[in-house]
Amino acid sequence: MNRTRVAGALALAATLALSACGGGGASGEGTTTLSIVGYAVPEAANKAIIAEWNKTDEGRGVRFQTSYGASGDQSRAVVAGLKADYVHFSVSSDVTRLVDEGLVDQNWDDGPNKGIVSSSIVVLAVRDGNPKNIQGWDDLVKPGVQIVTPNPASSGAARWNALAAWGHISANGGTDAQAQEYLTKLFANVVSLPNSGRDATTAFLGGTGDVLLAYENETILATQNGEKLDWVIPSTTILIENPGAILKNAGPKAQSFLNFVLSPAGQRQFALKGFRPIVEGIDTKGVEGALDPNNPFPAPQKLLTVSKDFESWSALSKKYFDEKEGIIVKIIAASGKAK
Amino acid sequence: MTSATLAPDRPAPRRTVRSGRRLTRASGLGLGVAMLWFSLLVLIPLTAVVVTASDGGWAEFWATVTNQQTLAAIELTVGTAFLVTLINIVMGTTIAWVLVRDDRFVGRRVLEVLIDIPFALPTIVAGLVLLSLYGPDSPLGVNIANTRVAVFFAFLFVTLPFVVRTVQPVLAELDREAEEAAASLGASRFTVFRRIILPSLTPAIAAGAALSFARGVSEYGSLVLLSGNLPMRTEVTSVRILSSIENDNLEGAAAVAAVLLVISFVVIVAVDVIQRRVVRRG
Numbered sequence: 001m002n003r004t005r006v007a008g009a010l011a012l013a014a015t016l017a018l019s020a021c022g023g024g025g026a027s028g029e030g031t032t033t034l035s036i037v038g039y040a041v042p043e044a045a046n047k048a049i050i051a052e053w054n055k056t057d058e059g060r061g062v063r064f065q066t067s068y069g070a071s072g073d074q075s076r077a078v079v080a081g082l083k084a085d086y087v088h089f090s091v092s093s094d095v096t097r098l099v100d101e102g103l104v105d106q107n108w109d110d111g112p113n114k115g116i117v118s119s120s121i122v123v124l125a126v127r128d129g130n131p132k133n134i135q136g137w138d139d140l141v142k143p144g145v146q147i148v149t150p151n152p153a154s155s156g157a158a159r160w161n162a163l164a165a166w167g168h169i170s171a172n173g174g175t176d177a178q179a180q181e182y183l184t185k186l187f188a189n190v191v192s193l194p195n196s197g198r199d200a201t202t203a204f205l206g207g208t209g210d211v212l213l214a215y216e217n218e219t220i221l222a223t224q225n226g227e228k229l230d231w232v233i234p235s236t237t238i239l240i241e242n243p244g245a246i247l248k249n250a251g252p253k254a255q256s257f258l259n260f261v262l263s264p265a266g267q268r269q270f271a272l273k274g275f276r277p278i279v280e281g282i283d284t285k286g287v288e289g290a291l292d293p294n295n296p297f298p299a300p301q302k303l304l305t306v307s308k309d310f311e312s313w314s315a316l317s318k319k320y321f322d323e324k325e326g327i328i329v330k331i332i333a334a335s336g337k338a339k
Numbered sequence: 340m341t342s343a344t345l346a347p348d349r350p351a352p353r354r355t356v357r358s359g360r361r362l363t364r365a366s367g368l369g370l371g372v373a374m375l376w377f378s379l380l381v382l383i384p385l386t387a388v389v390v391t392a393s394d395g396g397w398a399e400f401w402a403t404v405t406n407q408q409t410l411a412a413i414e415l416t417v418g419t420a421f422l423v424t425l426i427n428i429v430m431g432t433t434i435a436w437v438l439v440r441d442d443r444f445v446g447r448r449v450l451e452v453l454i455d456i457p458f459a460l461p462t463i464v465a466g467l468v469l470l471s472l473y474g475p476d477s478p479l480g481v482n483i484a485n486t487r488v489a490v491f492f493a494f495l496f497v498t499l500p501f502v503v504r505t506v507q508p509v510l511a512e513l514d515r516e517a518e519e520a521a522a523s524l525g526a527s528r529f530t531v532f533r534r535i536i537l538p539s540l541t542p543a544i545a546a547g548a549a550l551s552f553a554r555g556v557s558e559y560g561s562l563v564l565l566s567g568n569l570p571m572r573t574e575v576t577s578v579r580i581l582s583s584i585e586n587d588n589l590e591g592a593a594a595v596a597a598v599l600l601v602i603s604f605v606v607i608v609a610v611d612v613i614q615r616r617v618v619r620r621g
Contacts, residue, residue: 072585097587151568154582191485192567193574195581202467203564207476208484323586324406333408336571 032253033063037078038088039071039157040198041218042118042242045273046088052269053260062253070196072156078103078247085250086257088117090157092243092313108245114307117244117261118217118275121300122164125204125212125219125231132210136234137168140211141185148209150200151193152321153329158197159321161213162328164238166320167304171236176327183328187335205229215240220274220296223289231291235301238309241278271296385600392597395590403594408570409579413595415490416576417602420555423494427551428544431502438503439510454504457497462560465496470564485567490575493562494555501554502547509543510536538618545614549607556603 036046046066053059067074067082075094078084079101087104089095092115098104109115126134132145140147150158165186169179192208194200197218204212205227212229219231244261246254260266267277271284276297290296310316320328362370392400403409437444438451457465471477473492474484483489513536521531559577566573576599583592 076584151582154568154578154585156585190569193569195563195568195578199564203470203567206467206470206564207474208470208567321586323583323588323591333570336408336411336569336574 031061031063032251033065034085034251034254034257035083036064036066036086036088037074037082037084038066038068039074039090039094039242040068041090041215041221042088042270042273042275043068044221045118045270045275048269048273049261049266052265053257056260058253058256059260062257070155084247085254086244086246088242088244090240090242091159092241093156093317095243095245096314098245098247103247103249104245105248109243113262113278115243115245116241116278117258118242118270119278120215120217120240120242120275121233121303122160122237122240123214123216123219123231123233125214125229127210128228128230130230130232134211134232136232137165137182137236140165141182141189145189145211146191146209147186147189147211147213148192148194148200148204149190149213150197151195151332153323153326153332154195155197158200158213159317160215160238160240162320163306163310163316164234164236164304165213166328167238167309168234168236171302171304171309180327180331183331184335187332190335193332216276216297217274220287220289224274233298233300236304237300237302238304238306239276241306388593388596388600391589391593395594399590400594403583403591404598408574409576409595411571412574412576412579413598413602415487415574416556416599419487419491419494419575420552421606423491423498423555424548424552426495427498427502428548431499431547431551432506432540432544434503435506435510438507454500457499462497462558463563465561466493466564469493469496469561474565484565485569485573487573489565489567490562490573493565494558497558497561498551498554501551502544505543505547505550506540509540513539538620541614541617545610549610552606552610553603556599 038046043066050059050064054062065083067077067084069077071090071094074082075087075089075097078087078098087095087098092109095104095108095115099106099108124134124136124140126132132139134140134145139145149161152158152162162183165183166179169182170176174182192200192203194203197215200212201214201218201222203209204214205222214231216231216233219229222229244258246258262279264279264282267279267282268284271277271282272287274287274289274296277284284296285294287293287296292298304310306313306316318326320326323329395403404413434450434454438447438454441447444450460468469489469492470484472479473481473489475482483492517535518531521535522528526534557577558575559581562575563578566575568574568578576595580592580595583589583595
């Protein structure tokens, strides 16, 4: 008797709960709606690109639903079922995760752009006026220099920073051992290791440290938003390449949106928000917030790329950032023990 | 067989007892909803964490939780949460006392409203505020950024309301006649507090302490900007868990989370045991 009552009550409650969860999720009638899932930084640029695309014949009337957050989290959310037609992440491993799940075509990076939709470089952000006179990587390991960088162990995007520092030694004739030694000194000077690029920028702007390992687009965007900071392009740095991809089950409009993103008009919008265009011949004049708005993206002396200098993203992830065996992960862990 | 012959002779009080325990329609529904709610929100997710943690096997689990960096993070998190809870027990009870008993205190109403702010503020905003007040650009000249003190401070900030809010209503309902009687019988103020007031407050203090500890152990947002997340020094467990997730190591993340769950469970049970002891002795 008792049992059945309880069971009945449970069943009733369950149906109530389920029916309450149903409904919603209304689909667009007539108009196309594209879902963009991306990492946080290019939100402003994507917004501008959408506005431009909506002015073209192809893009007229297409509506967008957008979701922005930490790159890895967003990628995992798509795997877990977050609706997406177009994804824009900070590192390619976040797209390959979707490939592994069968959500994105295996040939997503076969095009001339190799799956990359936006790019930037690693720069050394310093306090306004550069009071510590930071000119390059070697200045960072001097005693008394305090560094802020997002943690490469916990943020995929922060790995660009560590790779640039590594490349400063390895691409200039240094051995792995010398690069390790340099990174050990570098991390000994790190005073804050926030979990994401955004948190690192916030901590730096909040007064922490003398140098922030940052991305050029972030520093330009911060300046556009009225923050006071300066930055130095080190002689050796790395090209940050952010991938974008269409999901397998996306509608035809998604591909035409991606085509627009890669077009000069789309890349111009990226440039205006501080990203380096991925194709030649884009008008980059008048980028507000850049060190020189009319020459916003000066070429560094030596620009490393993942494919040229680090084999591939998956290879370097394993070598440097494996949770247990990664060279750089170990250096970071050891940096804590030294003190 | 003997029982069968005996049965008719037996009076039937048990029947009435049983029917008294039978659920009415309303209470059956209530129990059903409560169980379903509890299962959906607590039991199933917690089980999932433990199951995921065991996915990698025992050796993997052990290697994860005994990793030096992880151990340092657990030690820092649990130790700090413990210390903060002790402080909250004293300070929270004091604040509750001021709010309820101190009629002369003019700022009481203001304090009454402000006390819940740490609940209402998104923790990352709290982190920003703490960074600007107690970071390198501190207008107060206090810079605790990137030190363990920052973790301690952030925990204190987010857990402040728990003990206050659990003790306050109990203190307000407390019958003052017992205190007056004790005083008139010659008990000192301290004795009155220890023998009359404290035993009544203890369950509330314990509840607040348990909440405060659990909240501290899981804190992330408010300290992430101020603590610097330095491995072995200021990195807390929630940051370690996040690291594992970013590396697609869900088993590792769940393993560390499971350890936190066990520690919190043990502490909450211990708090309850101590609380019962104190009440009994009072």
